[in-house]
Amino acid sequence: MESIPTLAFQVKRCKPELIVPAKPTPHKLKYLSDIDDQEALRFQVPFLWYYDSNSSSSMEGNNDPVKVIREGLGKALVYYYPLAGRLKEGFNRKLMVDCNGEGVLFIKADADVTLDELGDRIRLPCPFLDEVLHNVPGHDGIVGCPLLLIQVTRLRCGGFIFALRFNHTICDAFGLYQFMNTLAEMSQGAQEPSIVPVWQREVLYARNSPRITCMHHEYGEAMSGTGTDVDLDETNLVQRSFFFGPDQIRALRNHLPPHLRSSSRFELITACTWRCRISALKLEPKQIVRASPFVTARGDGSNKHRGLSSVPLGYYGNAFAFPAAVSKAGDLCKYPLGYALELVKEAKAKMNNEEYIQSLADLTVIRGRPDHTGNFLVADTTKTQLGELNFGWGVPVYGGPAEAFPRISLHAKYKDNGEDGILVLMCLPFLAVERFEQELKKMITSQENTAKITSML
Template sequence: MASSSSPLVFSVKRCDPEFVRPTNPTPRELKQLSDIDDQEGLRFQIPVIMFYPNNPLMKGKDPVKVIREALGKALVYYYPFAGRLIEGDNRKLMVDCTGEGVLFIEADADTTLENLGDAIQPMCPCFEELLYDVPGSGGILGSPVVLIQVTRLRCGGFIFALRLNHTMSGIPGLVQFLNAISEMAQGLSVPSLLPIWQRELLNARNPPRITCIHHEYEEVTNTKGTLMAMDENNLVHRSFFFGPKEIRALRNRLPASLGASTTFEVLTACVWRCRTIAFAVDPDEVVRIICSISMRGKRGFELPPGYYGNAVVTPASITKAGMLCKNPLEYAVRLVKKAKAEMSQEYVKSVADLMVIKGRPSFMHPGNYMVADVTRDGSGEIDFGWGKPVYSGLARAISIISFCARFRNSKGEEGNVIPICLPPPVMERFEQEIKKMTKEEEPVRLITSKL
């Protein structure tokens, strides 16, 4: 069920990094991000990877050349991606649209898609080879907003890897940009969906006022000393596949009285509960589950088609660790549902106002854990001319953030994969807890308690 992150043995030959700039002149201006975009919790890089097989119909075509040229054309419309972020008063982020360009790397690997095998999934153990961390390129301010590496494979396929400054866009906005590149690669001169900036739509009110409870941004009081701040350099990375059998086992643990639950809710509850048990958190410590909830396409949110900024909020539910760990799965599922139910127009406005009032705080606290649903992110449809990727999406999790993606395992089973990173001894306990939870057995009853 869990897949290891042991290193693969192959070499990658890279050309020197270069900047790809818009092919036509673009406006030189300052463009403010929204008050949802520039919060502290989004000031990190999103890693994405896509694996493309060989397509005999594209014989003689070079994916590096095709994508590089299409990127330059797409940047005429998405020119803020070619700029650099700067910070103003009250830590307000703005894009200086300098046209300096996206950082691009051409590479070749002496391997094939077939040889990569189980590496074609989140937590790809060879990711550092497939997206070189160019020195000085990974900052939030003054650094390239996007880094891309296209790596040719011996089989004729290729790998497209990317790193994005999260404050500029989330996954939906990134997919919109990549779709524009793919359309340019296949001959269009104008994207079918034109980009819209309008970040002011998600700015704070005047005057700002906090009208909702936002547990995700609360300062953590680690009274027992068991809530661990994880060292990113000392973590084990694993991906956990939940196929029909595992999901059925989890659903069998839930009583009919709970009502309908989505697969995402059930898996998030399971992983959060097992993770908390594995950390051996003191029973009296408060822990939180955070759900990343999109406002796109929801009634009451006036975001126009083409808007490519961040459009999510991250409501949380809280409980004491002891209650989460001793209660059956139903208890955790109810808490996940409760967090999702916080989403509303007023909640979004309150988050934007909180950012301005409290100096753009972070939700990246020990005791917090987030799972993002990317099962319908659209990245699997991105076609640069070689067809659809065999895997496309986020490349890995980070300390307190995991995600749930659709995945077909090596046996051909369709299911969901959730990557997670934990300290080595915690990971061992986590794997054991997951095995217990996904073992089919009789349903269990909820211990009566107050959420």
């Protein structure tokens, strides 16, 4: 396990301000879809981008990222004006956006540190997130609060940190990228976005006569046992990250029979971390456990999952489901990695048609917006191009999620000592961390490799 020394630095923040659309925008109510409206999505998600100063000359003398991004934000909100509104609850807590143009929160800040001095401390989870993404009291809820919080922190070297927190009910990672790409385009002088945003949340409404037509193990449908792998004490969880480079992926594939070796990295890592997590938690062998890979309805670029025709280009709402792989804890830990991988692949395959996500929207309405309990949810952000956003200073050193959540693990693109790979962010009970690391090492010792593990609170 690698330990990184702490580094003390000061961040001076200006008073938060509200950035409104640069031009008048429609004032209307817009309903969220029944996929957006799931209880499981009513939380805030932080993302980070680190930029150095090497490409500042491309801004033709305007080297202040705060000014550039603030102006670009106002222009981008003309097209994404619902993001400048506020959520309201209607009948039965149905969420809608009051597009009132109140604006998004923006914080200007300066830090007495350079990107070089931060060094490996930018590896995730971010140990100084509260400094570069300041929570504004009273503005961090779901209803009646800003949908976006942005802080741009200028560094002593001329680089900067762009930090953002968004309300997950309003968009998913692909939708966030679409907005952020428009912001980047506007910051570089574009007059309109390359992809015009589309609201059309009605494409993922429940049907007029809602009916559950698919099996939804992610919500405990037709499952024996408790359906909950463990009651995690959220006060005792710690953030951890695990790096999977080419050597680690190759070692994991060597555990598989030939017909599974072409599985995607996301499937492979999900199966591996699910198996290691359950083993580390030391559950009863007959305990029912679940892993839910997030599967986008937009398509993942492969022939196996082309996306759903109902989701139009430019749609920036939530357009995914998280079908569950199900096993007994004892079977998951006893059988080879291929067993877990087969289950993950079977779960993902449920999203190969329009009916599954439509059935999920209907379930949300029929069952009164149930929350997922017990699932190990895994989201892949590596296909969103979030790490390629250019505001005029080139691409970031890192761009992606800032931390994991108690039951949600995130995969992000990451470069470790010049080597491209996947960084897996997870929350684990303190007493289970060492057991998880030992289980993970067992999975890769056949190639005399050791997972590169970054450990931070």
